[in-house]
Amino acid sequence: MGKTASWALIGLLLTACGQGEAPAPATAAPEPATAPPASVPAADAEPLRPPEQLDPAAEPVDGETVEAPAAEVAAPVMSPVAAAVAASTPELPTNAPLRWQEGQHYKGLTVAQPSSAPPGEVEVVEVFWYGCGHCYALEPRLEAWLQDQPAWLHFRRLPVVWNEVTREDARLYYTIEALGKLETLHPEVFRELHARGRPLTVVRNNRVDTAATEQAVREFLVARGVSAEDFARHYRTFSIESRLRQAENLTRRYMADHTPMMVVQGKFVTDVSMAGSQNELMQVVADLAARERDGR
Numbered sequence: 001m002g003k004t005a006s007w008a009l010i011g012l013l014l015t016a017c018g019q020g021e022a023p024a025p026a027t028a029a030p031e032p033a034t035a036p037p038a039s040v041p042a043a044d045a046e047p048l049r050p051p052e053q054l055d056p057a058a059e060p061v062d063g064e065t066v067e068a069p070a071a072e073v074a075a076p077v078m079s080p081v082a083a084a085v086a087a088s089t090p091e092l093p094t095n096a097p098l099r100w101q102e103g104q105h106y107k108g109l110t111v112a113q114p115s116s117a118p119p120g121e122v123e124v125v126e127v128f129w130y131g132c133g134h135c136y137a138l139e140p141r142l143e144a145w146l147q148d149q150p151a152w153l154h155f156r157r158l159p160v161v162w163n164e165v166t167r168e169d170a171r172l173y174y175t176i177e178a179l180g181k182l183e184t185l186h187p188e189v190f191r192e193l194h195a196r197g198r199p200l201t202v203v204r205n206n207r208v209d210t211a212a213t214e215q216a217v218r219e220f221l222v223a224r225g226v227s228a229e230d231f232a233r234h235y236r237t238f239s240i241e242s243r244l245r246q247a248e249n250l251t252r253r254y255m256a257d258h259t260p261m262m263v264v265q266g267k268f269v270t271d272v273s274m275a276g277s278q279n280e281l282m283q284v285v286a287d288l289a290a291r292e293r294d295g296r
Helices: 003-016 080-088 133-146 164-178 182-195 210-222 228-234 238-253 278-293
Strands: 122-128 153-159 261-264 268-270
Touching: 122 278, 133 182, 133 278, 153 164, 153 238, 164 182, 164 210, 164 228, 164 238, 182 210, 210 228, 261 278, 268 278
Parallel strands: 122 153
Antiparallel strands: 122 261, 261 268
16 A cells, blocks of 8 residues: 555544544534523523433434444443442432522632531521611511521521621610510611611711710610610620620621621521522522531
């Protein structure tokens, strides 16, 4: 065989093995995308499904197909190593938050923080501020969501402490908590500030007037059934001061630079902006909490 023919034959063999620059065969079906493009809003993207729910790969309909002989489509025999790996791999729980992407819908804290939830429960914390209009807007949706949560979900609120104003608002929250009247008075504080336009923390010359603030808070609570004696028993006490220091510490450790913000098990944070809406925020929190309870 001549040299020219030999080189031509080698070129054909290389092309057939995929080493050349030849384009892909026309019959190859495009690989299906596993996630929506980043530019597609989460609400419009089709949620990912667990592997056991995926449909078998469909045959391409716009190209030619070659059917393999019967002997080639027989179920492959699993090796002992593969069988051992499969047996030790837990199945994904049906409530796994597959549709939520870390970095887009929620983010992990750099350092996980301790949880105050009892064993077997998952902690969810709302970081809020009474002066925050977005917190006021979220409150009805959050309250409705809490009515339908499992017993293992341990919910609590954390009043943010950034400065003098937020500290005094946090003092009001912890006073109401100590009085055992959060259920009735917590939403009433929001209404007093945002619906009636009556701030309870008095600021004069860019500083909090503590005496005027205490008087305003006392009048607000007494008008709603709290005795002046019970108010004085809690408002400026060592216990409340301790809670304020803890809140300030957690504000930093959660890296809470805005409100409202939700923290799941001291590991993940999310908010309305990341989730996409109030409803989706509640779903992100529920799914992350379920994942934590399942130990994933």
